[in-house]
Amino acid sequence: MGDGDFVSDILSHAEESFTRRLELKARGVDLDYIAKRVAALLDLSEDDVWREGKFRDVVHVRSLLCHWAVRGLGVSMTSMDRRLNISTVAVSKSVTHGAEIDESEGFKRIYV
Secondary structure: OOOHHHHHHHHHHHHHHHHHHHHHHHOOOOHHHHHHHHHHHOOOOHHHHHOOOOOHHHHHHHHHHHHHHHHHHOOOHHHHHHHHOOOHHHHHHHHHHHHHHHHHHOOOOOOO
């Protein structure tokens, strides 16, 4: 399977991610909370987060939402595709685009 240190590092990282997700959920951070936070940070309405379409502002806000939800909260891409009425491939691309936005805008997953 691999070097013992490598396996230990992977398991440690997974445990940290799981613990972080539990802490966020305990503080009431869920998908709706993140949607409100993303809308506020990008100075848009919460309706814009859930609006369908390929408008630049909608793509921007939904990408950040997907990134924070999937990578931060552990929401499945399948769950996100149903909620946003887009394909799983589109969610995956949004997660990647959202990571770029998160980094370039300096948000670094600001949930609270």
